[in-house]
Amino acid sequence: MPQKILLYCDPGIDDSLAIIYALLNPEIELVGIVTSYGNVNQEQATQNVAYLLELGGKEDIVLIGGAKTPLSGEFTPYYPEIHGEEGLGPIKPPATIKGELLNFDAVFKLIEEYGDELIIVDVGRSTSLAISFNLAGAETMNSVKGFYIMGGAFLTPGNVTAGAEANFYGDPIAAGIVMEKAKNSVLYPLNVTKEAIITPTMIEEIVKEDNNPYQNLIKEIFDYYFKAYQKLIPGIEGSPLHDVMTLFAVTTPQAFKYVEKVVTVGLDEGNLRGVSIADFRPKPDEKGNKLTIALEVNTDTFAENFVKTMSSPISNNH
Structure with missing residues:
Protein backbone atom coordinates (compact mmCIF):
# COMPACT_ATOMS: atom_id res chain seq x y z
CA MET A 1 0.00 0.00 0.00
CA PRO A 2 1.37 3.44 -0.88
CA GLN A 3 1.96 5.82 2.04
CA LYS A 4 -0.64 8.59 2.34
CA ILE A 5 1.05 12.00 2.69
CA LEU A 6 -0.14 15.51 3.49
CA LEU A 7 2.60 17.85 2.26
CA TYR A 8 3.30 21.33 3.67
CA CYS A 9 5.50 23.32 1.26
CA ASP A 10 6.46 26.67 -0.31
CA PRO A 11 7.42 26.03 -3.96
CA GLY A 12 10.28 27.07 -4.87
CA ILE A 13 12.29 24.86 -7.20
CA ASP A 14 13.27 22.31 -4.57
CA ASP A 15 9.66 21.97 -3.32
CA SER A 16 8.39 21.72 -6.91
CA LEU A 17 10.77 18.86 -7.66
CA ALA A 18 9.60 17.23 -4.39
CA ILE A 19 5.95 17.47 -5.52
CA ILE A 20 6.83 15.97 -8.91
CA TYR A 21 8.79 13.22 -7.13
CA ALA A 22 5.74 12.42 -4.95
CA LEU A 23 3.40 12.33 -7.97
CA LEU A 24 5.72 9.97 -9.86
CA ASN A 25 6.51 7.69 -6.90
CA PRO A 26 4.26 4.59 -6.76
CA GLU A 27 5.01 4.23 -3.03
CA ILE A 28 3.49 7.64 -2.22
CA GLU A 29 -0.14 8.76 -2.32
CA LEU A 30 -0.34 12.54 -2.03
CA VAL A 31 -3.72 13.32 -0.43
CA GLY A 32 -3.26 17.06 0.10
CA ILE A 33 -0.85 19.99 -0.23
CA VAL A 34 -0.71 23.02 2.10
CA THR A 35 0.87 26.04 0.39
CA SER A 36 2.64 28.73 2.43
CA TYR A 37 4.98 31.69 2.03
CA GLY A 38 8.71 30.90 2.05
CA ASN A 39 10.70 30.74 -1.15
CA VAL A 40 7.94 32.88 -2.72
CA ASN A 41 4.77 34.47 -1.35
CA GLN A 42 1.81 32.24 -0.49
CA GLU A 43 -0.28 33.22 -3.52
CA GLN A 44 2.57 32.39 -5.91
CA ALA A 45 3.30 29.13 -4.10
CA THR A 46 -0.36 28.17 -4.58
CA GLN A 47 -0.27 28.99 -8.30
CA ASN A 48 2.90 26.92 -8.70
CA VAL A 49 1.35 23.87 -7.01
CA ALA A 50 -1.87 24.23 -9.03
CA TYR A 51 0.21 24.36 -12.23
CA LEU A 52 2.14 21.19 -11.30
CA LEU A 53 -1.07 19.31 -10.44
CA GLU A 54 -2.70 20.45 -13.70
CA LEU A 55 0.31 19.32 -15.77
CA GLY A 56 -0.06 15.82 -14.35
CA GLY A 57 -3.87 15.74 -14.49
CA LYS A 58 -3.98 15.55 -10.68
CA GLU A 59 -6.33 18.45 -9.86
CA ASP A 60 -8.29 16.15 -7.52
CA ILE A 61 -5.50 16.40 -4.91
CA VAL A 62 -6.73 18.71 -2.13
CA LEU A 63 -5.05 22.16 -2.23
CA ILE A 64 -5.13 24.10 1.07
CA GLY A 65 -4.13 27.72 1.68
CA GLY A 66 -1.53 28.04 4.45
CA ALA A 67 0.32 30.88 6.19
CA LYS A 68 1.18 34.15 4.44
CA THR A 69 3.62 35.45 7.08
CA PRO A 70 5.68 34.08 9.99
CA LEU A 71 4.15 33.98 13.49
CA SER A 72 6.21 37.04 14.43
CA GLY A 73 4.49 38.96 11.60
CA GLU A 74 7.81 40.30 10.34
CA PHE A 75 8.71 40.95 6.71
CA THR A 76 9.92 37.90 4.78
CA PRO A 77 12.70 38.22 2.19
CA TYR A 78 12.38 36.02 -0.92
CA TYR A 79 15.22 34.58 -3.00
CA PRO A 80 14.53 35.15 -6.73
CA GLU A 81 18.22 34.66 -7.53
CA ILE A 82 17.84 31.02 -6.43
CA HIS A 83 14.24 30.14 -7.31
CA GLY A 84 13.37 32.69 -10.03
CA GLU A 85 10.88 35.55 -9.81
CA GLU A 86 7.90 33.19 -9.59
CA GLY A 87 9.54 30.23 -7.88
CA LEU A 88 9.93 27.95 -10.90
CA GLY A 89 13.20 29.31 -12.28
CA PRO A 90 12.59 30.47 -15.88
CA ILE A 91 9.01 29.08 -16.00
CA LYS A 92 6.04 31.44 -15.68
CA PRO A 93 3.01 29.40 -14.59
CA PRO A 94 -0.49 30.62 -15.52
CA ALA A 95 -2.06 32.89 -12.91
CA THR A 96 -5.33 30.95 -12.82
CA ILE A 97 -6.06 28.06 -10.47
CA LYS A 98 -8.40 25.48 -11.98
CA GLY A 99 -8.91 23.52 -8.79
CA GLU A 100 -10.41 24.89 -5.60
CA LEU A 101 -8.22 26.37 -2.86
CA LEU A 102 -9.66 25.10 0.43
CA ASN A 103 -9.63 26.81 3.81
CA PHE A 104 -7.19 25.72 6.48
CA ASP A 105 -9.69 23.51 8.33
CA ALA A 106 -9.40 21.05 5.41
CA VAL A 107 -6.16 19.95 7.13
CA PHE A 108 -8.15 18.65 10.10
CA LYS A 109 -10.71 16.93 7.85
CA LEU A 110 -7.88 14.99 6.19
CA ILE A 111 -6.46 14.05 9.61
CA GLU A 112 -9.93 12.91 10.70
CA GLU A 113 -10.37 10.92 7.48
CA TYR A 114 -7.00 9.14 7.42
CA GLY A 115 -5.85 9.18 11.07
CA ASP A 116 -2.85 6.96 11.68
CA GLU A 117 -2.57 6.09 7.97
CA LEU A 118 -1.38 9.65 7.31
CA ILE A 119 2.16 11.04 7.46
CA ILE A 120 2.60 14.81 7.49
CA VAL A 121 5.69 15.99 5.61
CA ASP A 122 6.78 19.62 6.07
CA VAL A 123 9.53 20.88 3.78
CA GLY A 124 8.85 24.62 4.16
CA ARG A 125 8.86 27.18 6.96
CA SER A 126 7.22 25.66 10.06
CA THR A 127 4.50 28.35 10.30
CA SER A 128 1.53 26.44 8.87
CA LEU A 129 2.33 23.29 10.83
CA ALA A 130 2.67 25.29 14.06
CA ILE A 131 -0.69 26.96 13.33
CA SER A 132 -2.18 23.48 12.84
CA PHE A 133 -1.02 22.55 16.36
CA ASN A 134 -2.30 25.85 17.78
CA LEU A 135 -5.75 25.44 16.21
CA ALA A 136 -6.41 21.71 16.55
CA GLY A 137 -4.32 20.93 19.64
CA ALA A 138 -1.52 18.41 20.03
CA GLU A 139 -3.81 15.43 20.62
CA THR A 140 -5.57 15.76 17.24
CA MET A 141 -2.36 16.51 15.33
CA ASN A 142 -0.51 13.62 16.94
CA SER A 143 -3.23 11.16 15.92
CA VAL A 144 -1.41 10.87 12.56
CA LYS A 145 1.26 8.22 11.96
CA GLY A 146 4.07 10.76 12.28
CA PHE A 147 5.87 13.84 10.94
CA TYR A 148 8.80 14.13 8.56
CA ILE A 149 10.31 17.61 8.77
CA MET A 150 13.07 19.29 6.75
CA GLY A 151 14.87 21.76 8.98
CA GLY A 152 17.77 22.58 11.24
CA ALA A 153 21.49 21.83 11.20
CA PHE A 154 23.45 20.07 13.96
CA LEU A 155 27.20 20.54 14.49
CA THR A 156 27.39 21.66 10.84
CA PRO A 157 27.16 25.13 9.22
CA GLY A 158 23.79 26.74 8.49
CA ASN A 159 22.80 27.99 5.04
CA VAL A 160 21.28 31.38 5.94
CA THR A 161 23.60 32.31 8.81
CA ALA A 162 26.67 30.59 10.24
CA GLY A 163 24.44 28.39 12.42
CA ALA A 164 20.88 28.52 11.06
CA GLU A 165 19.07 26.61 8.31
CA ALA A 166 16.54 28.53 6.18
CA ASN A 167 13.27 26.91 7.32
CA PHE A 168 14.02 27.35 11.03
CA TYR A 169 15.48 30.82 10.51
CA GLY A 170 12.38 31.90 8.54
CA ASP A 171 10.10 31.34 11.56
CA PRO A 172 11.99 30.24 14.68
CA ILE A 173 8.89 30.64 16.89
CA ALA A 174 6.95 28.17 14.73
CA ALA A 175 9.88 25.75 14.47
CA GLY A 176 10.13 25.74 18.28
CA ILE A 177 6.41 24.92 18.64
CA VAL A 178 6.70 21.99 16.21
CA MET A 179 9.86 20.65 17.90
CA GLU A 180 8.10 20.76 21.26
CA LYS A 181 4.72 19.30 20.26
CA ALA A 182 5.07 16.92 17.29
CA LYS A 183 5.30 13.29 18.42
CA ASN A 184 6.74 10.50 16.25
CA SER A 185 8.77 13.12 14.41
CA VAL A 186 11.78 12.58 12.20
CA LEU A 187 13.90 15.61 11.41
CA TYR A 188 15.98 15.83 8.23
CA PRO A 189 18.52 18.62 8.83
CA LEU A 190 21.21 20.01 6.53
CA ASN A 191 23.52 17.25 7.81
CA VAL A 192 21.82 14.86 5.38
CA THR A 193 19.94 17.10 2.95
CA LYS A 194 23.08 18.95 1.83
CA GLU A 195 24.25 15.53 0.62
CA ALA A 196 21.20 15.18 -1.67
CA ILE A 197 23.25 16.30 -4.65
CA ILE A 198 21.67 15.81 -8.08
CA THR A 199 24.03 16.35 -11.03
CA PRO A 200 23.38 17.42 -14.64
CA THR A 201 24.32 13.85 -15.70
CA MET A 202 21.46 12.44 -13.61
CA ILE A 203 19.04 14.96 -15.15
CA GLU A 204 20.20 13.96 -18.67
CA GLU A 205 19.45 10.33 -17.76
CA ILE A 206 15.94 11.33 -16.59
CA VAL A 207 15.03 13.26 -19.75
CA LYS A 208 16.51 10.67 -22.15
CA GLU A 209 13.08 9.13 -22.73
CA ASP A 210 9.70 10.83 -22.73
CA ASN A 211 7.93 8.99 -19.89
CA ASN A 212 5.96 11.66 -18.02
CA PRO A 213 4.62 15.21 -18.49
CA TYR A 214 7.24 16.75 -16.18
CA GLN A 215 10.51 15.93 -17.91
CA ASN A 216 11.07 19.20 -19.79
CA LEU A 217 10.12 21.17 -16.69
CA ILE A 218 12.50 19.11 -14.51
CA LYS A 219 15.42 19.98 -16.79
CA GLU A 220 14.61 23.69 -17.11
CA ILE A 221 14.14 24.35 -13.42
CA PHE A 222 17.08 22.16 -12.42
CA ASP A 223 19.44 23.98 -14.81
CA TYR A 224 18.35 27.32 -13.32
CA TYR A 225 18.83 26.02 -9.77
CA PHE A 226 22.23 24.52 -10.55
CA LYS A 227 23.51 27.84 -11.98
CA ALA A 228 22.37 29.59 -8.79
CA TYR A 229 24.19 27.03 -6.63
CA GLN A 230 27.37 27.30 -8.71
CA LYS A 231 27.47 30.99 -7.75
CA LEU A 232 26.78 30.22 -4.07
CA ILE A 233 29.23 27.31 -3.77
CA PRO A 234 31.96 27.48 -6.43
CA GLY A 235 33.00 24.02 -7.63
CA ILE A 236 29.80 22.26 -6.54
CA VAL A 275 19.72 27.79 15.29
CA SER A 276 18.68 24.21 16.11
CA ILE A 277 20.16 23.07 19.40
CA ALA A 278 20.49 19.50 20.75
CA ASP A 279 22.73 18.04 23.45
CA PHE A 280 25.38 15.79 21.90
CA ARG A 281 27.39 15.27 25.10
CA PRO A 282 27.97 11.66 26.27
CA LYS A 283 25.48 12.23 29.11
CA PRO A 284 22.94 14.66 27.68
CA ASP A 285 20.69 16.69 29.96
CA GLU A 286 17.38 16.11 28.17
CA LYS A 287 13.82 16.78 29.24
CA GLY A 288 11.01 17.16 26.73
CA ASN A 289 9.84 15.84 23.38
CA LYS A 290 12.44 13.56 21.78
CA LEU A 291 12.74 13.61 18.01
CA THR A 292 14.56 11.23 15.71
CA ILE A 293 17.24 13.15 13.81
CA ALA A 294 18.83 11.84 10.60
CA LEU A 295 22.58 12.53 10.68
CA GLU A 296 23.94 10.31 7.88
CA VAL A 297 22.58 9.11 4.54
CA ASN A 298 23.52 6.65 1.82
CA THR A 299 23.76 9.11 -1.10
CA ASP A 300 24.04 6.40 -3.77
CA THR A 301 20.67 4.96 -2.74
CA PHE A 302 19.12 8.43 -2.91
CA ALA A 303 20.58 9.25 -6.33
CA GLU A 304 19.49 5.91 -7.84
CA ASN A 305 15.98 6.28 -6.41
CA PHE A 306 15.69 9.87 -7.69
CA VAL A 307 16.68 9.00 -11.27
CA LYS A 308 14.40 5.94 -11.34
CA THR A 309 11.40 7.81 -9.87
CA MET A 310 11.72 10.94 -12.01
CA SER A 311 12.02 8.77 -15.15
CA SER A 312 8.79 6.90 -14.30
CA PRO A 313 5.31 7.36 -15.75
CA ILE A 314 2.94 9.29 -13.49
CA SER A 315 1.66 7.18 -10.61
CA ASN A 316 -2.01 6.15 -10.45
CA ASN A 317 -2.21 6.37 -6.65
CA HIS A 318 -3.67 9.84 -6.55
Missing part, protein backbone atom coordinates in the same frame (compact mmCIF):
# COMPACT_ATOMS: atom_id res chain seq x y z
CA GLU A 237 29.00 19.34 -8.86
CA GLY A 238 25.22 19.48 -8.60
CA SER A 239 22.36 20.95 -6.56
CA PRO A 240 21.16 19.67 -3.17
CA LEU A 241 17.46 18.76 -3.25
CA HIS A 242 16.70 19.07 0.47
CA ASP A 243 12.94 18.63 0.10
CA VAL A 244 13.09 15.66 -2.25
CA MET A 245 15.33 13.83 0.22
CA THR A 246 12.74 14.30 2.98
CA LEU A 247 10.08 12.59 0.83
CA PHE A 248 12.55 9.88 -0.21
CA ALA A 249 13.05 9.19 3.52
CA VAL A 250 9.36 8.34 4.00
CA THR A 251 9.67 5.30 1.73
CA THR A 252 13.37 4.52 2.35
CA PRO A 253 14.10 5.18 6.05
CA GLN A 254 16.79 2.47 6.03
CA ALA A 255 19.06 4.73 3.91
CA PHE A 256 19.74 6.91 6.99
CA LYS A 257 21.46 6.72 10.39
CA TYR A 258 19.61 8.40 13.25
CA VAL A 259 19.95 9.69 16.81
CA GLU A 260 17.21 10.66 19.26
CA LYS A 261 17.41 14.12 20.83
CA VAL A 262 15.32 16.90 22.32
CA VAL A 263 15.59 19.89 19.95
CA THR A 264 15.17 23.56 20.80
CA VAL A 265 15.34 26.53 18.40
CA GLY A 266 17.08 29.84 19.12
CA LEU A 267 14.74 32.85 19.12
CA ASP A 268 17.23 35.63 19.73
CA GLU A 269 17.64 38.20 16.93
CA GLY A 270 21.41 37.80 17.08
CA ASN A 271 23.60 34.84 16.19
CA LEU A 272 21.24 32.24 17.69
CA ARG A 273 18.13 33.08 15.66
CA GLY A 274 16.81 29.89 14.05
Whole structure:
Protein backbone atom coordinates (compact mmCIF):
# COMPACT_ATOMS: atom_id res chain seq x y z
CA MET A 1 0.00 0.00 0.00
CA PRO A 2 1.37 3.44 -0.88
CA GLN A 3 1.96 5.82 2.04
CA LYS A 4 -0.64 8.59 2.34
CA ILE A 5 1.05 12.00 2.69
CA LEU A 6 -0.14 15.51 3.49
CA LEU A 7 2.60 17.85 2.26
CA TYR A 8 3.30 21.33 3.67
CA CYS A 9 5.50 23.32 1.26
CA ASP A 10 6.46 26.67 -0.31
CA PRO A 11 7.42 26.03 -3.96
CA GLY A 12 10.28 27.07 -4.87
CA ILE A 13 12.29 24.86 -7.20
CA ASP A 14 13.27 22.31 -4.57
CA ASP A 15 9.66 21.97 -3.32
CA SER A 16 8.39 21.72 -6.91
CA LEU A 17 10.77 18.86 -7.66
CA ALA A 18 9.60 17.23 -4.39
CA ILE A 19 5.95 17.47 -5.52
CA ILE A 20 6.83 15.97 -8.91
CA TYR A 21 8.79 13.22 -7.13
CA ALA A 22 5.74 12.42 -4.95
CA LEU A 23 3.40 12.33 -7.97
CA LEU A 24 5.72 9.97 -9.86
CA ASN A 25 6.51 7.69 -6.90
CA PRO A 26 4.26 4.59 -6.76
CA GLU A 27 5.01 4.23 -3.03
CA ILE A 28 3.49 7.64 -2.22
CA GLU A 29 -0.14 8.76 -2.32
CA LEU A 30 -0.34 12.54 -2.03
CA VAL A 31 -3.72 13.32 -0.43
CA GLY A 32 -3.26 17.06 0.10
CA ILE A 33 -0.85 19.99 -0.23
CA VAL A 34 -0.71 23.02 2.10
CA THR A 35 0.87 26.04 0.39
CA SER A 36 2.64 28.73 2.43
CA TYR A 37 4.98 31.69 2.03
CA GLY A 38 8.71 30.90 2.05
CA ASN A 39 10.70 30.74 -1.15
CA VAL A 40 7.94 32.88 -2.72
CA ASN A 41 4.77 34.47 -1.35
CA GLN A 42 1.81 32.24 -0.49
CA GLU A 43 -0.28 33.22 -3.52
CA GLN A 44 2.57 32.39 -5.91
CA ALA A 45 3.30 29.13 -4.10
CA THR A 46 -0.36 28.17 -4.58
CA GLN A 47 -0.27 28.99 -8.30
CA ASN A 48 2.90 26.92 -8.70
CA VAL A 49 1.35 23.87 -7.01
CA ALA A 50 -1.87 24.23 -9.03
CA TYR A 51 0.21 24.36 -12.23
CA LEU A 52 2.14 21.19 -11.30
CA LEU A 53 -1.07 19.31 -10.44
CA GLU A 54 -2.70 20.45 -13.70
CA LEU A 55 0.31 19.32 -15.77
CA GLY A 56 -0.06 15.82 -14.35
CA GLY A 57 -3.87 15.74 -14.49
CA LYS A 58 -3.98 15.55 -10.68
CA GLU A 59 -6.33 18.45 -9.86
CA ASP A 60 -8.29 16.15 -7.52
CA ILE A 61 -5.50 16.40 -4.91
CA VAL A 62 -6.73 18.71 -2.13
CA LEU A 63 -5.05 22.16 -2.23
CA ILE A 64 -5.13 24.10 1.07
CA GLY A 65 -4.13 27.72 1.68
CA GLY A 66 -1.53 28.04 4.45
CA ALA A 67 0.32 30.88 6.19
CA LYS A 68 1.18 34.15 4.44
CA THR A 69 3.62 35.45 7.08
CA PRO A 70 5.68 34.08 9.99
CA LEU A 71 4.15 33.98 13.49
CA SER A 72 6.21 37.04 14.43
CA GLY A 73 4.49 38.96 11.60
CA GLU A 74 7.81 40.30 10.34
CA PHE A 75 8.71 40.95 6.71
CA THR A 76 9.92 37.90 4.78
CA PRO A 77 12.70 38.22 2.19
CA TYR A 78 12.38 36.02 -0.92
CA TYR A 79 15.22 34.58 -3.00
CA PRO A 80 14.53 35.15 -6.73
CA GLU A 81 18.22 34.66 -7.53
CA ILE A 82 17.84 31.02 -6.43
CA HIS A 83 14.24 30.14 -7.31
CA GLY A 84 13.37 32.69 -10.03
CA GLU A 85 10.88 35.55 -9.81
CA GLU A 86 7.90 33.19 -9.59
CA GLY A 87 9.54 30.23 -7.88
CA LEU A 88 9.93 27.95 -10.90
CA GLY A 89 13.20 29.31 -12.28
CA PRO A 90 12.59 30.47 -15.88
CA ILE A 91 9.01 29.08 -16.00
CA LYS A 92 6.04 31.44 -15.68
CA PRO A 93 3.01 29.40 -14.59
CA PRO A 94 -0.49 30.62 -15.52
CA ALA A 95 -2.06 32.89 -12.91
CA THR A 96 -5.33 30.95 -12.82
CA ILE A 97 -6.06 28.06 -10.47
CA LYS A 98 -8.40 25.48 -11.98
CA GLY A 99 -8.91 23.52 -8.79
CA GLU A 100 -10.41 24.89 -5.60
CA LEU A 101 -8.22 26.37 -2.86
CA LEU A 102 -9.66 25.10 0.43
CA ASN A 103 -9.63 26.81 3.81
CA PHE A 104 -7.19 25.72 6.48
CA ASP A 105 -9.69 23.51 8.33
CA ALA A 106 -9.40 21.05 5.41
CA VAL A 107 -6.16 19.95 7.13
CA PHE A 108 -8.15 18.65 10.10
CA LYS A 109 -10.71 16.93 7.85
CA LEU A 110 -7.88 14.99 6.19
CA ILE A 111 -6.46 14.05 9.61
CA GLU A 112 -9.93 12.91 10.70
CA GLU A 113 -10.37 10.92 7.48
CA TYR A 114 -7.00 9.14 7.42
CA GLY A 115 -5.85 9.18 11.07
CA ASP A 116 -2.85 6.96 11.68
CA GLU A 117 -2.57 6.09 7.97
CA LEU A 118 -1.38 9.65 7.31
CA ILE A 119 2.16 11.04 7.46
CA ILE A 120 2.60 14.81 7.49
CA VAL A 121 5.69 15.99 5.61
CA ASP A 122 6.78 19.62 6.07
CA VAL A 123 9.53 20.88 3.78
CA GLY A 124 8.85 24.62 4.16
CA ARG A 125 8.86 27.18 6.96
CA SER A 126 7.22 25.66 10.06
CA THR A 127 4.50 28.35 10.30
CA SER A 128 1.53 26.44 8.87
CA LEU A 129 2.33 23.29 10.83
CA ALA A 130 2.67 25.29 14.06
CA ILE A 131 -0.69 26.96 13.33
CA SER A 132 -2.18 23.48 12.84
CA PHE A 133 -1.02 22.55 16.36
CA ASN A 134 -2.30 25.85 17.78
CA LEU A 135 -5.75 25.44 16.21
CA ALA A 136 -6.41 21.71 16.55
CA GLY A 137 -4.32 20.93 19.64
CA ALA A 138 -1.52 18.41 20.03
CA GLU A 139 -3.81 15.43 20.62
CA THR A 140 -5.57 15.76 17.24
CA MET A 141 -2.36 16.51 15.33
CA ASN A 142 -0.51 13.62 16.94
CA SER A 143 -3.23 11.16 15.92
CA VAL A 144 -1.41 10.87 12.56
CA LYS A 145 1.26 8.22 11.96
CA GLY A 146 4.07 10.76 12.28
CA PHE A 147 5.87 13.84 10.94
CA TYR A 148 8.80 14.13 8.56
CA ILE A 149 10.31 17.61 8.77
CA MET A 150 13.07 19.29 6.75
CA GLY A 151 14.87 21.76 8.98
CA GLY A 152 17.77 22.58 11.24
CA ALA A 153 21.49 21.83 11.20
CA PHE A 154 23.45 20.07 13.96
CA LEU A 155 27.20 20.54 14.49
CA THR A 156 27.39 21.66 10.84
CA PRO A 157 27.16 25.13 9.22
CA GLY A 158 23.79 26.74 8.49
CA ASN A 159 22.80 27.99 5.04
CA VAL A 160 21.28 31.38 5.94
CA THR A 161 23.60 32.31 8.81
CA ALA A 162 26.67 30.59 10.24
CA GLY A 163 24.44 28.39 12.42
CA ALA A 164 20.88 28.52 11.06
CA GLU A 165 19.07 26.61 8.31
CA ALA A 166 16.54 28.53 6.18
CA ASN A 167 13.27 26.91 7.32
CA PHE A 168 14.02 27.35 11.03
CA TYR A 169 15.48 30.82 10.51
CA GLY A 170 12.38 31.90 8.54
CA ASP A 171 10.10 31.34 11.56
CA PRO A 172 11.99 30.24 14.68
CA ILE A 173 8.89 30.64 16.89
CA ALA A 174 6.95 28.17 14.73
CA ALA A 175 9.88 25.75 14.47
CA GLY A 176 10.13 25.74 18.28
CA ILE A 177 6.41 24.92 18.64
CA VAL A 178 6.70 21.99 16.21
CA MET A 179 9.86 20.65 17.90
CA GLU A 180 8.10 20.76 21.26
CA LYS A 181 4.72 19.30 20.26
CA ALA A 182 5.07 16.92 17.29
CA LYS A 183 5.30 13.29 18.42
CA ASN A 184 6.74 10.50 16.25
CA SER A 185 8.77 13.12 14.41
CA VAL A 186 11.78 12.58 12.20
CA LEU A 187 13.90 15.61 11.41
CA TYR A 188 15.98 15.83 8.23
CA PRO A 189 18.52 18.62 8.83
CA LEU A 190 21.21 20.01 6.53
CA ASN A 191 23.52 17.25 7.81
CA VAL A 192 21.82 14.86 5.38
CA THR A 193 19.94 17.10 2.95
CA LYS A 194 23.08 18.95 1.83
CA GLU A 195 24.25 15.53 0.62
CA ALA A 196 21.20 15.18 -1.67
CA ILE A 197 23.25 16.30 -4.65
CA ILE A 198 21.67 15.81 -8.08
CA THR A 199 24.03 16.35 -11.03
CA PRO A 200 23.38 17.42 -14.64
CA THR A 201 24.32 13.85 -15.70
CA MET A 202 21.46 12.44 -13.61
CA ILE A 203 19.04 14.96 -15.15
CA GLU A 204 20.20 13.96 -18.67
CA GLU A 205 19.45 10.33 -17.76
CA ILE A 206 15.94 11.33 -16.59
CA VAL A 207 15.03 13.26 -19.75
CA LYS A 208 16.51 10.67 -22.15
CA GLU A 209 13.08 9.13 -22.73
CA ASP A 210 9.70 10.83 -22.73
CA ASN A 211 7.93 8.99 -19.89
CA ASN A 212 5.96 11.66 -18.02
CA PRO A 213 4.62 15.21 -18.49
CA TYR A 214 7.24 16.75 -16.18
CA GLN A 215 10.51 15.93 -17.91
CA ASN A 216 11.07 19.20 -19.79
CA LEU A 217 10.12 21.17 -16.69
CA ILE A 218 12.50 19.11 -14.51
CA LYS A 219 15.42 19.98 -16.79
CA GLU A 220 14.61 23.69 -17.11
CA ILE A 221 14.14 24.35 -13.42
CA PHE A 222 17.08 22.16 -12.42
CA ASP A 223 19.44 23.98 -14.81
CA TYR A 224 18.35 27.32 -13.32
CA TYR A 225 18.83 26.02 -9.77
CA PHE A 226 22.23 24.52 -10.55
CA LYS A 227 23.51 27.84 -11.98
CA ALA A 228 22.37 29.59 -8.79
CA TYR A 229 24.19 27.03 -6.63
CA GLN A 230 27.37 27.30 -8.71
CA LYS A 231 27.47 30.99 -7.75
CA LEU A 232 26.78 30.22 -4.07
CA ILE A 233 29.23 27.31 -3.77
CA PRO A 234 31.96 27.48 -6.43
CA GLY A 235 33.00 24.02 -7.63
CA ILE A 236 29.80 22.26 -6.54
CA GLU A 237 29.00 19.34 -8.86
CA GLY A 238 25.22 19.48 -8.60
CA SER A 239 22.36 20.95 -6.56
CA PRO A 240 21.16 19.67 -3.17
CA LEU A 241 17.46 18.76 -3.25
CA HIS A 242 16.70 19.07 0.47
CA ASP A 243 12.94 18.63 0.10
CA VAL A 244 13.09 15.66 -2.25
CA MET A 245 15.33 13.83 0.22
CA THR A 246 12.74 14.30 2.98
CA LEU A 247 10.08 12.59 0.83
CA PHE A 248 12.55 9.88 -0.21
CA ALA A 249 13.05 9.19 3.52
CA VAL A 250 9.36 8.34 4.00
CA THR A 251 9.67 5.30 1.73
CA THR A 252 13.37 4.52 2.35
CA PRO A 253 14.10 5.18 6.05
CA GLN A 254 16.79 2.47 6.03
CA ALA A 255 19.06 4.73 3.91
CA PHE A 256 19.74 6.91 6.99
CA LYS A 257 21.46 6.72 10.39
CA TYR A 258 19.61 8.40 13.25
CA VAL A 259 19.95 9.69 16.81
CA GLU A 260 17.21 10.66 19.26
CA LYS A 261 17.41 14.12 20.83
CA VAL A 262 15.32 16.90 22.32
CA VAL A 263 15.59 19.89 19.95
CA THR A 264 15.17 23.56 20.80
CA VAL A 265 15.34 26.53 18.40
CA GLY A 266 17.08 29.84 19.12
CA LEU A 267 14.74 32.85 19.12
CA ASP A 268 17.23 35.63 19.73
CA GLU A 269 17.64 38.20 16.93
CA GLY A 270 21.41 37.80 17.08
CA ASN A 271 23.60 34.84 16.19
CA LEU A 272 21.24 32.24 17.69
CA ARG A 273 18.13 33.08 15.66
CA GLY A 274 16.81 29.89 14.05
CA VAL A 275 19.72 27.79 15.29
CA SER A 276 18.68 24.21 16.11
CA ILE A 277 20.16 23.07 19.40
CA ALA A 278 20.49 19.50 20.75
CA ASP A 279 22.73 18.04 23.45
CA PHE A 280 25.38 15.79 21.90
CA ARG A 281 27.39 15.27 25.10
CA PRO A 282 27.97 11.66 26.27
CA LYS A 283 25.48 12.23 29.11
CA PRO A 284 22.94 14.66 27.68
CA ASP A 285 20.69 16.69 29.96
CA GLU A 286 17.38 16.11 28.17
CA LYS A 287 13.82 16.78 29.24
CA GLY A 288 11.01 17.16 26.73
CA ASN A 289 9.84 15.84 23.38
CA LYS A 290 12.44 13.56 21.78
CA LEU A 291 12.74 13.61 18.01
CA THR A 292 14.56 11.23 15.71
CA ILE A 293 17.24 13.15 13.81
CA ALA A 294 18.83 11.84 10.60
CA LEU A 295 22.58 12.53 10.68
CA GLU A 296 23.94 10.31 7.88
CA VAL A 297 22.58 9.11 4.54
CA ASN A 298 23.52 6.65 1.82
CA THR A 299 23.76 9.11 -1.10
CA ASP A 300 24.04 6.40 -3.77
CA THR A 301 20.67 4.96 -2.74
CA PHE A 302 19.12 8.43 -2.91
CA ALA A 303 20.58 9.25 -6.33
CA GLU A 304 19.49 5.91 -7.84
CA ASN A 305 15.98 6.28 -6.41
CA PHE A 306 15.69 9.87 -7.69
CA VAL A 307 16.68 9.00 -11.27
CA LYS A 308 14.40 5.94 -11.34
CA THR A 309 11.40 7.81 -9.87
CA MET A 310 11.72 10.94 -12.01
CA SER A 311 12.02 8.77 -15.15
CA SER A 312 8.79 6.90 -14.30
CA PRO A 313 5.31 7.36 -15.75
CA ILE A 314 2.94 9.29 -13.49
CA SER A 315 1.66 7.18 -10.61
CA ASN A 316 -2.01 6.15 -10.45
CA ASN A 317 -2.21 6.37 -6.65
CA HIS A 318 -3.67 9.84 -6.55
